[in-house]
Amino acid sequence: MNNKTETGALDEPVMELRLHSFSEELRAQLTALTSAQQPKAIQRLGEELDELGQWLNERYNELIRLLEISTELNKGILLDDILVRIYTFFKDIIPYERIGCALIDDDGENVTAYWAKFTYATEPKISKGYSAPLEGSSLQAIIDTGKPRIINDLERYLERHPESESTRRIVAEGIRSSLTCPLLADGRAVGFLFFSSTKKHTYDGLHQEVFLYIAAQVAHLIEKSKLYEKIVGLNQRLLAANQQLREQASRDALTGVFNHGAIIEFAQQKLNRAMRVPFGIVMLDIDYFKQVNDTYGHIQGDLVLRKVAATIADEVKPSDRLGRYGGEEFLLLLNDVTEEQVLAVAERVRAAVEHVEVPTENAPIRVTISVGATYVPPEAAVSLTEILQCADEALYRAKNNGRNQVQLGRL
Known part of the structure; x- marks a missing residue:
């Protein structure tokens, strides 16, 4: 086996030496035969050589097929x-x-x-x-x-x-x-x-x-x-872990909704899209929340924030985005809506929060929200700052007009 090349062929000097040895041995065997024996021996030798040639050809084709399969x-x-x-x-x-x-x-x-x-x-x-x-x-x-x-x-x-x-x-x-x-x-x-x-x-x-x-x-x-599959599996788990970390980093730790930075980034991305669909931005503020903290304590106040956030999330579509804008204020990003739909969603959310109850040792805590809504048409040439200011002014009007209501701000 050590005399073979990588392709399985014998080196030329070795092949010539073996052919010479075979020829000499064959010549010696034929010389030893009598004249009568030689024709039969030659015929038998020819038949054996034919069989050997057929066997070698089959093995050669087999080897070629094996190389193709390996490839x-x-x-x-x-x-x-x-x-x-x-x-x-x-x-x-x-x-x-x-x-x-x-x-x-x-x-x-x-x-x-x-x-x-x-x-x-x-x-x-x-x-x-x-x-x-x-x-x-x-x-x-x-x-x-x-x-x-x-x-x-x-x-x-x-x-x-x-x-x-x-x-x-x-x-x-x-x-x-x-x-x-x-x-x-x-x-x-x-x-x-x-x-x-x-x-x-x-x-x-x-x-x-x-x-x-x-x-x-x-x-x-x-x-x-x-x-390779282990590497792929590890890479998939790493990507999933990174995605989870990114998700956690974008969430508000208390309420579980998006934090201020994430909800603002979503709004800016929507505004930056060249082929923009109409959307709405809704600001929601819990009325008299400072009194909740002063009366019931911050632990109960945190429970109110969680309950209000969960209630708002239940009233909107999965494609909409809800974030904690700051303190007791939330920002809702409504996707692909009309002005009438923005108002309808804002009113539905307000009514749902009005029925929220957070149990305490005595009477349950009930809260309301004031809401400022803004509709952003596809053709609006405005900045995100201008949109947020419009929604904030509408929210301010809702509070000044008695709270627990929705006001619309137009760009």
């Missing part, structure tokens, strides 16, 4: 993709109606079915997640030898090994013969490939070295794909 398998990154490629491209080399893959758990104690694909309509008896102990099993023996195992009559095998639950299941699927290849990566067992047929004696005379070569390739690809 295809290396295109896969995720494990499922690699296994589907195996199922697709191995048909020219080995017959099967079913291919399965089982992986050895990280602790090495169990082997678990990971993937299977088959051509028949029978319901699978061994599906993903099916697990069995490895120690003491026939699969452990395959790992110990490092060689594929062929069972050409599974029904007979089951009769001799009635304790084999996996064999019982696969026979129930209609499988009658199997080839099991160990997947070894750098000498370490990572799993198994199962080639299965519904016919007996399907795998007689197969060259096991071919499948050892394939299995070695697959084992390393599986290790690579498992590592």
Whole structure:
């Protein structure tokens, strides 16, 4: 094996030396034969050379196909993709109606079915997640030898090994013969490939070295794909954690609605859009909230803030945005609305808050809100500061006019 190049061909000097030696040996054998024996010997030699040439041609085509399969398998990154490629491209080399893959758990104690694909309509008896102990099993023996195992009559095998639950299941699927290849990566067992047929004696005379070569390739690809999937999983968890952190950073710690910075950013983004839809901005302020804190204390005051925030959120669409503007004041951003709808939502929210009750040891706390609303048409050429000032002036009018009411401010 050490005299081969990377492509499997012999170096030219070595080839010439071997051809010369073969020619000399053949010449010596023919010289030793009598004249009567030579024609038969030459005929027999020709037949053997034809057989040898046919065998070499088959092995050459097999090798070329293996190289093509290796190229295809290396295109896969995720494990499922690699296994589907195996199922697709191995048909020219080995017959099967079913291919399965089982992986050895990280602790090495169990082997678990990971993937299977088959051509028949029978319901699978061994599906993903099916697990069995490895120690003491026939699969452990395959790992110990490092060689594929062929069972050409599974029904007979089951009769001799009635304790084999996996064999019982696969026979129930209609499988009658199997080839099991160990997947070894750098000498370490990572799993198994199962080639299965519904016919007996399907795998007689197969060259096991071919499948050892394939299995070695697959084992390393599986290790690579498992590592890649771990990296992808870690990256997804990292992105989710970052998103959660961003979400937490944009939320008001007390009420859970968006904080001042976040709600202002949402409003500015909506205003900056080139193809803008109409929207509304509503300012809401809890009436006489200082008296709530003075009378009931800040703990009860915090409960009132939470209850009011939750009540407002329940009255608007998921696409709308609610933020705590400051203290007892909230800012509501209404998406894709008319002026009439802005007023209707503002009034609905006001009425809902009016019915809020926060229980105490004595009488429950009841509060009202004053509301200033502004409608922003798509064509409005205004700044966010001007919009907020308009809503704030409307809120001021609502308070001056007796509170617990909605006032509209027009730009």
